[in-house]
Amino acid sequence: MSSPLSFILFIFFQFLFPSSFCSLSNSTHEVIIIGAGASGIAAFSVLAKNKTDVIILEAENRIGGRINTVEFGENVVDLGAQWVHGSKHIGYKLANDFGLITKSNFSLINYCYSNRKEIPNDLIVKFQEISMEILKCQDIQEELTVAEFATEKFKNLTSDLKVPEEFPNLLEDMLENLMHNYIAGLSAFDWNQPSARSDNEDCDENNYNWKGKGYKTILNVLLNKAPYGSDNFEPEKKILLSKNVIKIKSNNSEGIVKIYCNDSTEYKAKRVIFTPSLGVLKAKMNMFHPDLPDHKQRAIKSLGIGGVAKVFLEYSNDWFNKHRKFDVLDLIWDKNLRKSLKNFTTDEGVPWITDLAAILSVDYNPNLLYLWFDGQTIPFIENLSEEDLMDGIQFAMNQFFGHKFDIPKPINILRSKWYTNEHFLGTYSYQTIESRKQPSNKHLGEPLQDQYGKDVIFFAGEATSLDHFSTVHGAIQSGFREADNVLKSL
Numbered sequence: 001m002s003s004p005l006s007f008i009l010f011i012f013f014q015f016l017f018p019s020s021f022c023s024l025s026n027s028t029h030e031v032i033i034i035g036a037g038a039s040g041i042a043a044f045s046v047l048a049k050n051k052t053d054v055i056i057l058e059a060e061n062r063i064g065g066r067i068n069t070v071e072f073g074e075n076v077v078d079l080g081a082q083w084v085h086g087s088k089h090i091g092y093k094l095a096n097d098f099g100l101i102t103k104s105n106f107s108l109i110n111y112c113y114s115n116r117k118e119i120p121n122d123l124i125v126k127f128q129e130i131s132m133e134i135l136k137c138q139d140i141q142e143e144l145t146v147a148e149f150a151t152e153k154f155k156n157l158t159s160d161l162k163v164p165e166e167f168p169n170l171l172e173d174m175l176e177n178l179m180h181n182y183i184a185g186l187s188a189f190d191w192n193q194p195s196a197r198s199d200n201e202d203c204d205e206n207n208y209n210w211k212g213k214g215y216k217t218i219l220n221v222l223l224n225k226a227p228y229g230s231d232n233f234e235p236e237k238k239i240l241l242s243k244n245v246i247k248i249k250s251n252n253s254e255g256i257v258k259i260y261c262n263d264s265t266e267y268k269a270k271r272v273i274f275t276p277s278l279g280v281l282k283a284k285m286n287m288f289h290p291d292l293p294d295h296k297q298r299a300i301k302s303l304g305i306g307g308v309a310k311v312f313l314e315y316s317n318d319w320f321n322k323h324r325k326f327d328v329l330d331l332i333w334d335k336n337l338r339k340s341l342k343n344f345t346t347d348e349g350v351p352w353i354t355d356l357a358a359i360l361s362v363d364y365n366p367n368l369l370y371l372w373f374d375g376q377t378i379p380f381i382e383n384l385s386e387e388d389l390m391d392g393i394q395f396a397m398n399q400f401f402g403h404k405f406d407i408p409k410p411i412n413i414l415r416s417k418w419y420t421n422e423h424f425l426g427t428y429s430y431q432t433i434e435s436r437k438q439p440s441n442k443h444l445g446e447p448l449q450d451q452y453g454k455d456v457i458f459f460a461g462e463a464t465s466l467d468h469f470s471t472v473h474g475a476i477q478s479g480f481r482e483a484d485n486v487l488k489s490l
C-alpha cells in the first residue's frame with residue numbers, strides 16, 4: 001500500500017493534470033475504430049481475427065449503434081434496425097448460415113380511414129398495386145425528387161379510376177399516404193428532399209425477421225461469440241464504452257493519429273476507422289484536424305438523413321386481433337381532419353399526430369402494437385412527454401377504431417429517439433439530387449492522408465456504401481471493406 005504522502009501527491013497531481021492521469025494509454029495502437037455500430041463491429045472482427053492491436057471507442061454505454069434490441073412485453077423489440085432487407089448480401093448470408101432469420105409476412109395490409117368510412121375493396125387492391133408500382137421507382141428518365149416523380153406517376157395511374165362520390169378527398173388522401181410510405185422508407189423529413197433515382201439495390205425484396213431474438217444477434221455472430229464461434233478474442237476488453245470522441249488530429253511529425261475524448265482521455269493509433277453516422281458528420285465535421293477536404297465536405301452536406309420514430313405499446317391482451325388479424329394497418333388521414341386539427345400540434349401549429357403513418361403487429365410478441373411515425377415533426381415527437389404522446393395516440397386510435405372497439409390503455413410504452421441523440425442525429429441516409437451530381441457515397445468513404453501522403457483515417461458506416469446505404473448489411477460491408485484497406489496499408 002502507498003504511504004499517505006504519496007496518496008496526497010497523487011490526488012494533488014490528478015487535479016492539476018487530469019488528462020495525463022486519466023489518459024488510459026501512452027502506447028500507440030495499430031488501429032482505433034470510432035463507433036461500435038454494425039460497421040465498427042464488422043471492421044473489428046476482421047482486424048481482431050488478424051491479430052491486429054485494435055480497440056473501439058464508443059460514445060454510448062452499449063454496443064450496436066442503430067441496432068438496439070431491448071426487452072419489452074413478452075419478448076424483445078428493436079428500436080432501430082429490425083429486418084434483414086433482401087437476401088443477396090453478406091448480412092443475409094451471415095444470419096442464414098446459422099438459421100437465424102425467417103421471412104416476415106406483410107400480406108395482410110389493411111387501409112383504415114380516419115373518417116371511419118370503409119373504402120371499397122376493389123379500390124384498396126387498386127391503390128396497393130399503384131403504390132407498389134410507384135415505390136419500385138422504375139423508368140425515371142431524369143433527375144427528379146421523389147415528390148415530383150411520385151405525384152406525376154400517381155396522377156397518371158389514377159386518371160381513369162372511378163372513385164365513389166362519398167369519398168371526395170380519397171385520391172388526395174391516398175397521395176398523402178403514399179408520401180408517408182416514401183419518407184418512412186427513406187427517413188426523409190420531406191419528400192421534396194430525396195432523389196427518386198437511387199443507387200440503393202434493396203428496392204423490392206423480401207424482409208426477414210430474427211425469430212424473436214432481435215437484430216442484435218448479428219453482433220454476436222460478428223463477434224464470434226458462442227454459439228456462433230469460439231469467442232477467442234475477448235471483445236469486451238477491447239471495446240471501450242462511454243468514450244465520446246471530440247477531436248481527431250492527423251497532421252503531426254510522428255505520423256500517428258491522436259484522438260481526444262470528452263472525458264479528457266487521449267488515444268494514439270497508426271490507423272483510425274471512423275464510423276459515426278452521416279448526421280454526426282454533418283454536425284461535427286470540425287472535429288477533424290486538419291479540416292476535411294472540400295469534396296468530402298460537399299458529400300457530407302449534400303447527402304440526406306432525417307428521422308423516423310418507432311413507438312411500441314404493450315397491452316394486457318391482443319384486443320386488436322379480436323376483430324381482424326393484420327400485419328400492417330396503413331393509416332389514411334382525411335384532409336378535412338388534417339387541416340382542422342387544433343390539438344396535437346407542434347409549437348408552430350403543425351399537426352404531429354397525423355405523422356402517425358402505420359400500425360404493425362410485432363412478430364413473436366402478441367400483445368404489442370408497433371406504431372410508425374415519419375415526417376418533419378419527428379424531432380418534436382421525440383421531445384414530447386410520454387403523457388402527451390399517449391394522449392395523441394389514444395386520440396388517433398379512437399379516430400380510426402373507436403366505432404369498433406373500446407380502446408384499452410396500454411400498460412407500457414417505449415419509443416425510439418434517434419434524431420435528438422447527439423450520437424446519431426438521424427436514422428439512415430438517402431441520396432439527394434445534389435448528392436448525385438458527384439459520387440458522394442464514394443467520396444464519403446475515401447481515406448484521409450497524413451502529411452507524408454499515407455492513408456491514416458478510413459471511413460466506414462452505412463452512408464459510405466455505394467449500393468446498400470441506409471441498411472445494416474451496407475454498414476457491415478463497409479466495415480469489412482475498410483478493415484481490408486487498413487490491413488493493406490499497415
Ligand SMILES: Cc1cc2nc3c(=O)[nH]c(=O)nc-3n(C[C@H](O)[C@H](O)[C@H](O)COP(=O)(O)OP(=O)(O)OC[C@H]3O[C@@H](n4cnc5c(N)ncnc54)[C@H](O)[C@@H]3O)c2cc1C
Pocket residue numbers: 034035036037038039040057058059060063064065066067079080081082083084085243244245246275276277280308310416418422423424426427428460461462463469470471472473475
Ligand atoms: C429506426 C431505424 C430502423 C431501421 N431499420 C432497419 C432495418 O429494418 N434493416 C436495416 O438493414 N437497417 C435498418 N436501419 C438502418 C441501420 O440500423 C443502420 O444503417 C446501421 O445500423 C448503421 O450502422 P453504422 O455502423 O453505419 O452506424 P451506427 O450504428 O450509427 O454506428 C456508429 C456508432 O458510432 C457511435 N458514435 C457516434 N459519435 C461518436 C463519437 N463522437 N465518439 C465515439 N463514438 C461515436 C454511435 O454511438 C454508434 O454506436 C434502421 C435504422 C433505424 C434508426
